[in-house]
Amino acid sequence: MxxxxxxxxxxxxxxxxxxxxxxxxxxxxxxxxxxxxxxxxxxxxxxxxxxxxxxxxxxxxxxxxxxxxxxxxxxxxxxxxxxxxxxxxxxxxxxxxxxxxxxxxxxxxxxxxxxxxxxxxxxxxxxxxxxxxxxxxxxxxxxxxxxxxxxxxxxxxxxxxxxxxxxxxxxxxxxxxxxxxxxxxxxxxxxxxxxxxxxxxxQRLLNNGPHALQAAKQLIANVAYHPISPELVRYTQQLIADIRTSAEGQEGMQAFLTKRPPEWHLNEHAKVAQGQPENDSNTARSE
CATH class of the missing domain: 3.90.226.10 (2-enoyl-CoA Hydratase; Chain A, domain 1)
Structure with missing residues (x-):
C-alpha cells in the first residue's frame, strides 16, 4: 500500500x-x-x-x-x-x-x-x-x-x-x-x-476492461434522461463500433474466444475468488 x-x-x-x-x-x-x-x-x-x-x-x-x-x-x-x-x-x-x-x-x-x-x-x-x-x-x-x-x-x-x-x-x-x-x-x-x-x-470491476469501464460510465451519462433521438441512436452505434475495433475490445474478444484471461487481469485468481467459472461461456455479448 x-x-x-x-x-x-x-x-x-x-x-x-x-x-x-x-x-x-x-x-x-x-x-x-x-x-x-x-x-x-x-x-x-x-x-x-x-x-x-x-x-x-x-x-x-x-x-x-x-x-x-x-x-x-x-x-x-x-x-x-x-x-x-x-x-x-x-x-x-x-x-x-x-x-x-x-x-x-x-x-x-x-x-x-x-x-x-x-x-x-x-x-x-x-x-x-x-x-x-x-x-x-x-x-x-x-x-x-x-x-x-x-x-x-x-x-x-x-x-x-x-x-x-x-x-x-x-x-x-x-x-x-x-x-x-x-x-x-x-x-x-x-x-x-x-x-x-x-x-x-x-475484483469484479478489475476483471473488466479499463477503457470499457470508462466508456460505460460516459454512456450512462449521455443516455440517461435523454429522449431516444436519431442523434442518440447514432451515438450508441458509433460507440459500439469504436469499442469493438479498439485494441481493448479486440483483446477482450480474443481472450474470450481462446478461453484465456485478457491482458488487463491483474489478479488471475479473481474469477475463482468470486465463485465464477474460469471459462464462462455465458458471458453477455456487447450490443
Whole structure:
C-alpha cells in the first residue's frame, strides 16, 4: 500500500493493483466538510483521475461516521459572508460533486455511521455505494432554514423526485435499509463484512476492461434522461463500433474466444475468488 497524500483532512493510498482509497480523516468533527477540506478533495480527486496507474477509487470515512455534512464553523462564517462569496463557495462544492460524479474510473463509497447533508450528495455521486446496517442518512438542511441545493441534481437522480419530496421537506433521517430501497446505496452488509464485500466489487470491476469501464460510465451519462433521438441512436452505434475495433475490445474478444484471461487481469485468481467459472461461456455479448 503506497501513501499518496496525507493531511489533517484526507488520507490517500493506492494498492499495487491500482485501487486507490480516499479517506475523510477529520474524525474529531465526524469528517464534516469545510472549504479547506472541499479544496483538498478536489485537488486530490483531480490528481487521482490523471494518475496513469489508478483503475478504481474507494471513498470512506475515518472514525465513527462517514461524514456529518457541513462543518458548523464554516456554515457560520458563510452566513455572514456576502452573496458573491456564497456563490463562489457553493461553486466549490458543485465542483467537488461533479469531480466525483465524472471521475473516469469506478468509484465505490463505503458508508458507516452518519451521512448527513452534503455527505448524502457525495454518496449519490459514487457509482456503487455499500453501507452498514447502522448507517443513517439525513437531508437536514430545511431544519436550518436552508435547502440541499447544490447536491440536489445527484440526490434526485439517485432516489427520484417522489422520495425527494418527502426527505427534502421533512429532514427526517432514514436508515441503510431505506437508503437501499430508495437506490441511494446498492448493498447493505454487516460492519465486519464491509471490507470483504467491497473487495468482491473491486475484483469484479478489475476483471473488466479499463477503457470499457470508462466508456460505460460516459454512456450512462449521455443516455440517461435523454429522449431516444436519431442523434442518440447514432451515438450508441458509433460507440459500439469504436469499442469493438479498439485494441481493448479486440483483446477482450480474443481472450474470450481462446478461453484465456485478457491482458488487463491483474489478479488471475479473481474469477475463482468470486465463485465464477474460469471459462464462462455465458458471458453477455456487447450490443
Amino acid at each position: 503506497e501513501a499518496l497524500y496525507s493531511s489533517a483532512y484526507l488520507q490517500v493510498t493506492c494498492r499495487k493493483d491500482g485501487v486507490a482509497t480516499l479517506t475523510l480523516s477529520r474524525s474529531q468533527v465526524h469528517n464534516a466538510f469545510d472549504d479547506t477540506m472541499i479544496a483538498e478533495l478536489i485537488t486530490q480527486l483531480q490528481a487521482l483521475a490523471a494518475h496513469p496507474q489508478i483503475r478504481l477509487l474507494i471513498i470512506n470515512g475515518e472514525g465513527k461516521h462517514f461524514s456529518a455534512g457541513a462543518d458548523l464553523t464554516w456554515m457560520q462564517r458563510m452566513a455572514s459572508a456576502t452573496h458573491q462569496d456564497n456563490m463562489a463557495d457553493a461553486g466549490q462544492l458543485a465542483t467537488l460533486l461533479q469531480t466525483v460524479n465524472d471521475f473516469p474510473h469506478p468509484v465505490i463509497g463505503q458508508v458507516h455511521g452518519a451521512a448527513y447533508g452534503g455527505a448524502v450528495g457525495l454518496v449519490a455521486c459514487c457509482d456503487i455505494a455499500v453501507a452498514t446496517p447502522k448507517a443513517s442518512f439525513c437531508l437536514s438542511e430545511v431544519k436550518l432554514g436552508l435547502v440541499p441545493a447544490v447536491i440536489s441534481p445527484y440526490v434526485i437522480q439517485a432516489i427520484g423526485p417522489r422520495a425527494a419530496r418527502r426527505y427534502f421537506l421533512t429532514a427526517e433521517s432514514f436508515d441503510a435499509v431505506i437508503a437501499e430501497q430508495l437506490g441511494l446505496v446498492h448493498l447493505v452488509c454487516e460492519a465486519d463484512e464491509l471490507a470483504t464485500t467491497t473487495e468482491r466489487f473491486i
